[in-house]
Amino acid sequence: MLIPHPLLGLRDAQEFSYLGDASLLLRPDGMAENAAETFFPYVYLRENPAGLHRELWFHEQGDRSWLVVTRNTVTHEILGAELAGDVVARNRASRDGGDLA
Amino acid sequence: MRYSAFRVLQEALRGHKGWRPLWRDPEPQAAYDTVIVGGGGHGLATAYYLANTFKQSRIAVLEKGWLGSGNIGRNTTIIRSNYLLPGNEPFYEFSMKLWENLEQEFNFNAMVSQRGVVNLFHTDGQRDAYRRRGNAAILAGADAELLERDALRAMIPFLNFDNARFPVKGGLLQRRGGTARHDGVAWGYARGADRAGVDLIQNCEVTGFRIENGTVKGVETSRGFIGAKKVGVAVAGSTSRVMAQAGMGQLPIESHVLQAFVSEGLKPTIPGVITFGAGHFYISQSDKGGLVFGGDIDGYNSYAQRGNLPTVEDVAEGGMAVMPMIGRARLLRMWGGIMDMSMDGSPIIDRTPIDGLYLNSGWCYGGFKATPASGYAFAHLLATDRPHETAGAYRLDRFQRGTVIDEKGAGAQPNLH
Amino acid sequence: MPDLEPITALGSNAPRSLSSGSLTLEENAALALASVSLRRNAPKPSPFGLDLPGPGGWTGSQGVSAFWTGPGQWMIEGHHRADSDFAVEVATSCPGCSVTEQTDGFAAFEIRSSMGEKPILRLMEKLVNIDASRLSAGSATRTGLEHMSVFVIRRAPDRVAVLGMRSAAGSIWHALEVAILRLNAAAA
Numbered sequence: 110m111l112i113p114h115p116l117l118g119l120r121d122a123q124e125f126s127y128l129g130d131a132s133l134l135l136r137p138d139g140m141a142e143n144a145a146e147t148f149f150p151y152v153y154l155r156e157n158p159a160g161l162h163r164e165l166w167f168h169e170q171g172d173r174s175w176l177v178v179t180r181n182t183v184t185h186e187i188l189g190a191e192l193a194g195d196v197v198a199r200n201r202a203s204r205d206g207g208d209l210a
Numbered sequence: 211m212r213y214s215a216f217r218v219l220q221e222a223l224r225g226h227k228g229w230r231p232l233w234r235d236p237e238p239q240a241a242y243d244t245v246i247v248g249g250g251g252h253g254l255a256t257a258y259y260l261a262n263t264f265k266q267s268r269i270a271v272l273e274k275g276w277l278g279s280g281n282i283g284r285n286t287t288i289i290r291s292n293y294l295l296p297g298n299e300p301f302y303e304f305s306m307k308l309w310e311n312l313e314q315e316f317n318f319n320a321m322v323s324q325r326g327v328v329n330l331f332h333t334d335g336q337r338d339a340y341r342r343r344g345n346a347a348i349l350a351g352a353d354a355e356l357l358e359r360d361a362l363r364a365m366i367p368f369l370n371f372d373n374a375r376f377p378v379k380g381g382l383l384q385r386r387g388g389t390a391r392h393d394g395v396a397w398g399y400a401r402g403a404d405r406a407g408v409d410l411i412q413n414c415e416v417t418g419f420r421i422e423n424g425t426v427k428g429v430e431t432s433r434g435f436i437g438a439k440k441v442g443v444a445v446a447g448s449t450s451r452v453m454a455q456a457g458m459g460q461l462p463i464e465s466h467v468l469q470a471f472v473s474e475g476l477k478p479t480i481p482g483v484i485t486f487g488a489g490h491f492y493i494s495q496s497d498k499g500g501l502v503f504g505g506d507i508d509g510y511n512s513y514a515q516r517g518n519l520p521t522v523e524d525v526a527e528g529g530m531a532v533m534p535m536i537g538r539a540r541l542l543r544m545w546g547g548i549m550d551m552s553m554d555g556s557p558i559i560d561r562t563p564i565d566g567l568y569l570n571s572g573w574c575y576g577g578f579k580a581t582p583a584s585g586y587a588f589a590h591l592l593a594t595d596r597p598h599e600t601a602g603a604y605r606l607d608r609f610q611r612g613t614v615i616d617e618k619g620a621g622a623q624p625n626l627h
Numbered sequence: 628m629p630d631l632e633p634i635t636a637l638g639s640n641a642p643r644s645l646s647s648g649s650l651t652l653e654e655n656a657a658l659a660l661a662s663v664s665l666r667r668n669a670p671k672p673s674p675f676g677l678d679l680p681g682p683g684g685w686t687g688s689q690g691v692s693a694f695w696t697g698p699g700q701w702m703i704e705g706h707h708r709a710d711s712d713f714a715v716e717v718a719t720s721c722p723g724c725s726v727t728e729q730t731d732g733f734a735a736f737e738i739r740s741s742m743g744e745k746p747i748l749r750l751m752e753k754l755v756n757i758d759a760s761r762l763s764a765g766s767a768t769r770t771g772l773e774h775m776s777v778f779v780i781r782r783a784p785d786r787v788a789v790l791g792m793r794s795a796a797g798s799i800w801h802a803l804e805v806a807i808l809r810l811n812a813a814a815a
């Protein structure tokens with residue numbers, strides 16, 4: 110698989126290490142009253158879709174950026190990648206909207 | 211039809227005209243007491259023990275493809291019971307005991323071969339960890355021996371003992387471990403279940419669940435609605451897809467692809483099962499002579515039953531590091547299967563919040579060895595509504611309760627288990 | 628105090644070198660390194676007057692050069708300055724940035740071709756999974772080489788440098804040496 114790195118172009122997936130579902134970017138507030146309830150699904154539950162999946166890849170043997178890659182888990186086709194930092198910034202901007210749009 | 215030497219002789223004289231298909235091909239009935247979803251090893255073993263041991267009746271196994279088309283027919287067939295943690299070890303030892311009597315039990319040649327499993331260690335720290343695991347196994351009634359270098363060399367002289375990076379310092383040996391014929395296991399359980407009256411329904415994909423007031427009433431399938439009092443789901447890599455149809459789309463499971471490889475047939479050379487401890491590589495030799503080997507999962511979520519080349523390279527490198535002599539063997543076949551990787555690397559055999567719906571999943575890439583015990587424990591749960599004594603830790607809510615069973619201590623990251 | 632003798636990353640008194648066919652491989656023991664990273668919202672500095680390059684870039688002038696290592700991060704190279712306190716010099720020319728001494732963390736190997744870029748391209752194809760033809764002069768990237776993480780710098784059409792972990796210097800040398808010898812054996 111080749112990952113289209115937003116800064117460096119197509120890169121071999123071997124240079125990356127994989128973390129999992131990009132919902133991991135939406136870390137709940139650990140200080141909140143209900144932290145135990147919100148952290149359980151955050152840490153342990155996954156949608157695990159057959160089809161499009163937004164997921165975190167770390168460019169370990171590269172520029173050490175975290176990317177959010179959109180990939181089809183049935184065909185392994187990669188549809189796009191963005192810097193996770195950009196996704197987080199966008200989420201922050203539309204915090205009320207909430208999800209990983 | 212029971213198999214025996216006499217029967218084989220008789221058929222030989224009659225031109226083998228008396229053999230019959232191993233199981234019927236029944237039409238689905240309108241309703242059953244128990245429906246098992248998934249005709250892999252675990253589903254078939256569950257049906258077998260439900261009917262034969264727990265004396266239940268009106269049972270069906272629904273399989274979307276053909277029996278054994280999933281991971282049961284794709285694995286590298288290693289069986290062993292040398293786990294570390296108390297939640298796991300008694301269960302796997304129970305499974306080993308069932309393996310030891312399996313062929314007599316279901317009158318089918320599953321080629322269970324206790325040729326020994328050696329886990330190599332390469333550092334002093336790893337030796338300590340293996341010693342501890344061996345001791346844990348012994349405490350649970352399993353067997354384990356720690357072999358130092360010389361004893362190991364006498365047994366397996368061809369290992370690359372003096373590899374500069376990964377010198378072989380010894381191994382943890384379980385003599386009762388080994389291999390079994392994966393297809394034979396599926397066929398033996400299928401035939402035994404069929405003979406006990408279980409309907410094995412192939413080409414029947416479950417597409418939905420009928421749930422009323424929090425209680426399961428049956429399943430929608432590609433062959434129509436089938437009513438059921440209890441539904442047990444054992445669909446391995448398809449767990450999330452199937453459970454999402456019951457509204458349980460969020461589970462502590464990720465699906466990942468694992469590849470396996472077989473070489474051309476060679477003269478007998480690998481005595482048992484050997485696993486490399488400094489990378490991830492395991493190998494045995496089939497009775498036909500092919501080297502059967504594999505390594506890590508590819509490492510990313512996947513429902514494609516095929517993997518990618520970097521993992522092939524990694525597996526080949528692991529093999530070359532530990533036994534360079536296999537470098538000239540030609541690869542004959544390779545394939546992939548979809549693993550139900552759980553968040554702690556251990557399985558789930560439990561009820562669900564939906565009455566009458568039961569889940570068997572999270573086998574990662576070690577579920578073949580568990581097939582007999584998994585079937586037995588799942589049947590026990592379905593029949594009695596209580597977990598089997600060796601499977602009590604395999605609860606679905608353990609992640610919420612903080613009682614995970616993490617053999618590797620890798621944390622909630624399935625691709626590291 | 629006993630007399631201490633400096634040794635190179637490969638463990639000898641003098642840098643190792645190898646010549647085979649049109650290719651020369653040399654351990655570069657004299658390369659000083661310091662990394663620079665920007666603090667949040669800080670302006671981009673220009674150490675030694677260098678215009679720090681964008682993603683994938685390398686630029687050099689007058690004995691110092693720099694390559695991009697990540698968003699807001701660069702490695703500055705001081706040629707023939709390994710025995711000086713290079714990081715301090717870099718820090719003075721990058722006010723407000725985080726500067727870290729890296730000389731002793733890395734080992735550097737310079738590969739030169741006497742027959743233009745072709746042998747360099749062919750060697751890179753054997754060594755790393757990056758498109759050699761797109762890594763033109765003035766490019767640098769980090770990638771994997773036999774499971775080790777390395778920076779590959781195309782200093783000129785006929786020159787490429789490989790920088791990797793100093794503790795893996797022997798393995799990197801071995802990988803480069805084997806690839807060069809095989810390439811020439813195949814060509815012969």
Ligand SMILES: Cc1cc2nc3c(=O)[nH]c(=O)nc-3n(C[C@H](O)[C@H](O)[C@H](O)COP(=O)(O)OP(=O)(O)OC[C@H]3O[C@@H](n4cnc5c(N)ncnc54)[C@H](O)[C@@H]3O)c2cc1C
Pocket residue numbers: 247248249250251252253272273274275276277278279280281282283284285286287288289414415416417444445446447448452468469470504545546547548549573574575576577578579580
């Ligand atoms: C390459 C590889 C190597 C392995 N090596 C080993 C090993 O050496 N040792 C070991 O212990 N384990 C090993 N495993 C793991 C082991 O094979 C699995 O954990 C185990 O087989 C899973 O249980 P199963 O047999 O029930 O799964 P499967 O055989 O996959 O059964 C699940 C069945 O469910 C069916 N299904 C899915 N969705 C539906 C639906 N909607 N409706 C109806 N049916 C459905 C599928 O078609 C499939 O037949 C390996 C696995 C692989 C892929």
